Amino acid sequence: MGDRVVVILACTGCKNKNYTFIRGKKKEYKLEKNKFCKACGKSVLHKEAK
Numbered sequence: 238m239g240d241r242v243v244v245i246l247a248c249t250g251c252k253n254k255n256y257t258f259i260r261g262k263k264k265e266y267k268l269e270k271n272k273f274c275k276a277c278g279k280s281v282l283h284k285e286a287k
């Protein structure tokens with residue numbers, strides 16, 4: 238374990254969980270990134286999924 242957390246980013250359009258990130262535990266901000274979604278066929282905002 239340690240101080241790293243796996244974060245899943247889900248598409249805000251279709252809710253597919255398309256990306257994972259590793260981040261430090263101390264940073265509590267919510268990840269939001271524009272990423273390409275295959276299901277939507279375009280770049281869509283992805284948000285952290287719990």
Ligand SMILES: [Zn+2]
Nearest residue numbers: 248251274277
């Ligand atoms: Zn999508």
